[in-house]
Amino acid sequence: MDRVGRLEQLSARYGLLALGWFGLAGTVAQLVLDRHWSSPTQAPPWLALAALAGALTVVGRAQGSRRLARWLAGVAVAIALAGVYFHIEGNYQAGPLDQRFSATWEGMSVASRLWTAASQGVGPSPVLASGALIMIALVVGMESLRQRD
Amino acid sequence: MRVNSWLALPLLGAALALGACSGAEEPAATATTRASTSTAQRTTTVPAASASTASTGGTPKAAATSVATSTAVPAATASAVRKVNANTATRAEIQAALEAAGVPNASNWSREVVEYRPYPADDANWTKLRTELAKYNPAPGVVDQIISALEK
Numbered sequence: 001m002d003r004v005g006r007l008e009q010l011s012a013r014y015g016l017l018a019l020g021w022f023g024l025a026g027t028v029a030q031l032v033l034d035r036h037w038s039s040p041t042q043a044p045p046w047l048a049l050a051a052l053a054g055a056l057t058v059v060g061r062a063q064g065s066r067r068l069a070r071w072l073a074g075v076a077v078a079i080a081l082a083g084v085y086f087h088i089e090g091n092y093q094a095g096p097l098d099q100r101f102s103a104t105w106e107g108m109s110v111a112s113r114l115w116t117a118a119s120q121g122v123g124p125s126p127v128l129a130s131g132a133l134i135m136i137a138l139v140v141g142m143e144s145l146r147q148r149d
Numbered sequence: 150m151r152v153n154s155w156l157a158l159p160l161l162g163a164a165l166a167l168g169a170c171s172g173a174e175e176p177a178a179t180a181t182t183r184a185s186t187s188t189a190q191r192t193t194t195v196p197a198a199s200a201s202t203a204s205t206g207g208t209p210k211a212a213a214t215s216v217a218t219s220t221a222v223p224a225a226t227a228s229a230v231r232k233v234n235a236n237t238a239t240r241a242e243i244q245a246a247l248e249a250a251g252v253p254n255a256s257n258w259s260r261e262v263v264e265y266r267p268y269p270a271d272d273a274n275w276t277k278l279r280t281e282l283a284k285y286n287p288a289p290g291v292v293d294q295i296i297s298a299l300e301k
Contacts, residue, residue: 038264038265038277038281039264039265039266041264093257093260094257094285096254097254097257097258097261097285097286098285098286098287099286099287099288099289100286102253102254102288122286123285124284124285
């Protein structure tokens with residue numbers, strides 16, 4: 001392999017890993033700013049971040065286990081998808097508590113309530129925030145695939 | 150007759166003392182219980198003889214009844230503001246306390262109260278709970294109503 005090719009390989013490897021770690025750090029910072037530890041139900045994203053940190057560490061090693069990294073990333077994706085669901089569900093349950101909807105919530109159709117909750121028209125939970133975990137997991141997956149090539 | 154009047158005096162004094170106590174513990178009382186308490190206090194501030202004369206035609210037995218009624222009012226006030234421990238009460242207990250305090254959607258609010266436990270004992274103004282509940286955009290006064298039913 002010539003020098004340019006080796007340089008491309010290194011930048012792809014470290015670029016992907018840097019992207020993963022940067023996303024991880026940003027997500028941790030956001031959770032800290034949100035004080036995402038007020039209740040036990042707010043613990044899962046921290047577990048997902050720990051899994052992703054493990055996955056990035058494993059996949060970053062020359063002799064790392066790609067399978068273990070993928071498993072850890074898969075756990076993080078599952079938690080992230082559950083997070084999207086629970087954020088929508090939390091917003092949905094908050095509908096009658098919001099003074100703008102307390103009088104009308106019961107009369108709204110289920111579809112309308114779901115859309116209002118999913119679009120964060122009501123409730124405190126950012127619906128797609130846990131998607132950041134999926135993005136980091138995809139980086140782990142891409143890096144593990146790149147190592148196979 | 151005179152002896153009975155002397156018996157009524159300590160009872161009236163006790164009623165006065167209880168009325169004062171209920172006033173000190175009243176922050177979350179409803180308008181109804183507040184009105185009842187002030188009525189009781191009005192009754193007990195009247196001199197014993199005229200109180201019995203005015204309300205019952207002067208019979209000592211009736212005067213004693215009047216005293217008994219006024220002492221029962223603070224007890225009702227105390228039950229109306231029954232507080233539950235926000236850190237240890239079950240969700241059902243919290244819901245019942247919120248319903249008693251007149252909080253709308255008590256079931257949903259009790260879930261939120263339980264979710265954000267524990268509440269620090271040194272947080273006198275319930276800052277943690279207020280911050281969390283404010284995210285739900287409640288109507289004005291609802292958070293104060295909720296807190297009126299809670300203790301730590």
